[in-house]
Amino acid sequence: MDLSELGPVGIVGCGLMGAGIAQVAAQAGLDVVVKEVDAAALKRGLGRVDAQWEKAVAKGKLDAAARAACSDRLKGTLHWTDLSECGLVIEAVPELLDLKLKAFTELDKVMAPSTLLCSNTSSLPITELMAVLGPDRHPFVAGLHFFNPVPAMPLVEIIRTVATSEEALALLRAFVVQIGKTAILAPDAPGFVVNRLLVPYILDCIRCREQKLASTEDIDAGMRLGCGHPMGPLHLSDFIGLDTIVNVAEVMFEAYGDSRYKAPPLVKQLVAAGRTGRKSGLGFYRWEGDTRMEAQVL
Secondary structure (H helix, E strand, C coil): CCHHHHCEEEEEECHHHHHHHHHHHCCCCCEEECCCCCHHHHHHHHHHHHHHHHHHHCCCCCCCHHHHHHHHEEEECCHHHHHCCCEEEEEEECCCCCHHHHHHHHHHHHHCCCEEEEEEECCCCCCHHHHHHCCHEEEEEEEEECCCCCCCEEEEEEEEEECHHHHHHHHHHHHHHHHHCCCEEEECCCCCCHHHHHHHHHHHEEEEEECCCCHHHHHHHHHHHCCCCCHHHHHHHHHHHHHHHHHHHHHHHHHCCCHHHHHCCHHHHHHHHHEECCCCCCEEEEEEEEEEEEEECC
């Protein structure tokens, strides 16, 4: 199914996830409009995408003409009204319910009733976000959960609510295929499929570090070399963002009441100290940009 009839793809938020989604959509030949809260945030986000394209050109994965075409398809804005012509809008603001509800409220004012509206939330039920929308929009609302880093990770979870229409699901599946990803259908329950399984694993590994079962490096090496994981759990935690892990864990613990989903004190202490992982430069490891350095003393 060709999505060209839907018009541009809109993205709200140009952080790590929003920028990644914008990058892969533009590379797939789609026009993209990405909105940010202020000029500085927009410049950072678009700069992040440009840097990835420059790296791809340097490595011979993208030629100069294709890179220029991708750049021409990507537009930035500070105005909600610039999303009014988009046929698919993906909300990718931080994993906080209030921020996502605000985004949905603003989008409801400018979008056509049949515009596909999706959230990239990794844990919040889509039906909670739909509370600020009229019932006529509900058939066109779903979750579209990408994984970090978006350009490299091949999976997208499509989250179907009780109201999501078959037409919307078909269009979202077509979109996922067009951007070169694989979709799985997930229920509208906190954590969906992947995080329902991944978060307890990560939290258990953090507990093991908290209890001094082994060093940070040895826990990561054990899971990489002993279980064939491509990335150790504490490295992965830093990569995701320790604040994001805490937010997701709290949502899931509140929903299920299962102690497996309760964030351990260690990760909360790190977040309170501003050590959120790769993005802050400190977490379980020290980071220089995307390069992991030595493990930190805990």
